[in-house]
Amino acid sequence: MAHYLVTGGCGFIGSHLADALLGDGHAVTILDDLSTGRLENKPARAELVVGDVADADAVRHAMDGVDGVFHLAAVASVQRSKELWAETHRTNVGGAVTVFEVARTIRDGASVPVIYASSAAVYGDNPNTPLGEDCVPQPRSAYGVDKLGCELHARVAWEIHNVPTVGFRFFNVYGPRQDPLSPYSGVISIFARRVARGEEVEIHGDGEQVRDFVYVGDVVRFLMASMRKRPQGAAVYNLCTGRPTSILMLLDVLQELCGKKARRLHRTARPGDIRVSIGDPAKARAAYGLTCRTGLLEGLGATVSWAVL
Ligand SMILES: NC(=O)c1ccc[n+]([C@@H]2O[C@H](COP(=O)([O-])OP(=O)(O)OC[C@H]3O[C@@H](n4cnc5c(N)ncnc54)[C@H](O)[C@@H]3O)[C@@H](O)[C@H]2O)c1
Known part of the structure; x- marks a missing residue:
């Protein structure tokens, strides 16, 4: 110990x-x-x-x-x-x-x-x-x-x-306990709570921004x-996972998990917003023999279950 x-x-x-x-x-x-x-x-x-x-x-x-x-x-x-x-x-x-x-x-x-x-x-x-x-x-x-x-x-x-x-x-990074009420939080925690509650979601730009x-x-x-x-x-x-997910893809999966469709409010793109952010996980995988194995569906499922509590 x-x-x-x-x-x-x-x-x-x-x-x-x-x-x-x-x-x-x-x-x-x-x-x-x-x-x-x-x-x-x-x-x-x-x-x-x-x-x-x-x-x-x-x-x-x-x-x-x-x-x-x-x-x-x-x-x-x-x-x-x-x-x-x-x-x-x-x-x-x-x-x-x-x-x-x-x-x-x-x-x-x-x-x-x-x-x-x-x-x-x-x-x-x-x-x-x-x-x-x-x-x-x-x-x-x-x-x-x-x-x-x-x-x-x-x-x-x-x-x-x-x-x-x-x-x-x-x-x-996403998952349970990421504060959904803070405007500074990650998009998943905010979307998960809003979709689960049937509330509208804000999409900045075209929603094709890609994240890992x-x-x-x-x-x-x-x-x-x-x-x-x-x-x-x-x-x-x-x-990182090395897998790309766009904001719109993310919303689709969340809607499927919650069995609800969220109204989308399209806003102008935020200045300085990064278009594509995908990492290469090879070096950490080689060093530790580990991968980020949790799939989006599984991880979002756990996040949504927490968000609706
Ligand atoms: N969440 C992500 O996607 C992400 C991505 C990249 C890096 N990080 C980094 O991971 C770390 C953890 O982030 P998180 O998402 O859990 O954020 P979080 O805000 O939930 O956790 C940060 C913690 O640090 C504490 N803290 C802040 N300022 C402090 C201070 N001056 N003295 C003592 N405690 C202080 C906060 O109270 C909070 O408990 C941070 O270093 C963050 O920059 C997070």
């Missing part, structure tokens, strides 16, 4: 990870400021430290005695990074650097590994899909720049400070496998 810190563990992805770690018999501490995370997401057996991930004292307190860190706390929204540029930067880069810095010496003067969330946003609007990790990053948002910054600091963490790191560039939707359970399996493998170095992997 090991003891892990999950930053952002009251959020969507972090709470699923905390559940799975506890299910495997590990002890879990969560550091979360509850800005978007919810207390009801916290597994009963996890210890919660309410605090800011960019505050070194809070991070040191939460990291005391742990064997490794999953760093997921962030302002997880491109839109928020436009509205609150400096504030999101402080959390998204400042938080990561604080975690890496504390991880250097937390275990009797030695380091612990850090697995952290990067994002497909580092690629920007690159039409050369599927995007491999060697594509030149061209982020188009402060959020994407900050996630790229985390990757660069992670390399410093390893090369200068001996902190092993693994960064995963999550594509569009990855189920949260698959993300958790990769995060746990990467920690089990005892990271050495500063690796970065895509976490």
Whole structure:
């Protein structure tokens, strides 16, 4: 049994990870400021430290005695990074650097590994899909720049400070507990709730934008496998399916699952909206012998069941 810190563990992805770690018999501490995370997401057996991930004292307190860190706390929204540029930067880069810095010496003067969330946003609007990790990053948002910054600091963490790191560039993660009421949430959580309730859905542009939707359970399996493998170095992997789904296809599947047709409100395309985002999952598959195996129908089924509760 090991003891892990999950930053952002009251959020969507972090709470699923905390559940799975506890299910495997590990002890879990969560550091979360509850800005978007919810207390009801916290597994009963996890210890919660309410605090800011960019505050070194809070991070040191939460990291005391742990064997490794999953760093997921962030302002997880491109839109928020436009509205609150400096504030999101402080959390998204400042938080990561604080975690890496504390991880250097937390275990009797030695380091612990850090697995952290990067994002497909580092690629920007690159039409050369599927995007491999060697594509030149061209982020188009402060959020994407900050996630790229985390990757660069992670390399410093390893090369200068001996902190092993693994960064995963999550594509569009979906599943139960993704807040359907936040305008900043992923399209699936918003659509699933609205279609299930027979409400209208907003489609920006022609709806032919293509995304790589990855189920949260698959993300958790990769995060746990990467920690089990005892990271050495500063690796970065895509976490994606490699399968394209357009927004209109997504709506069709949701309508079929719910047995309801949603009225569509067509809006103008959002400026800066990325047209196609598909990742190449080969490198992570080779490293961990895993695939994102949950099909869209299965993953959406679980999401809809949760959304109608
Ligand atoms: N959901 C996706 O599709 C997606 C895609 C790419 C990357 N990511 C990344 O995955 C991670 C988890 O995202 P999520 O979708 O679960 O989002 P989320 O908003 O549900 O979770 C983020 C958690 O971090 C906490 N948090 C925010 N600022 C904090 C701070 N200053 N100090 C302490 N805690 C803080 C929030 O309260 C929340 O619990 C983030 O790093 C995000 O950028 C998510």
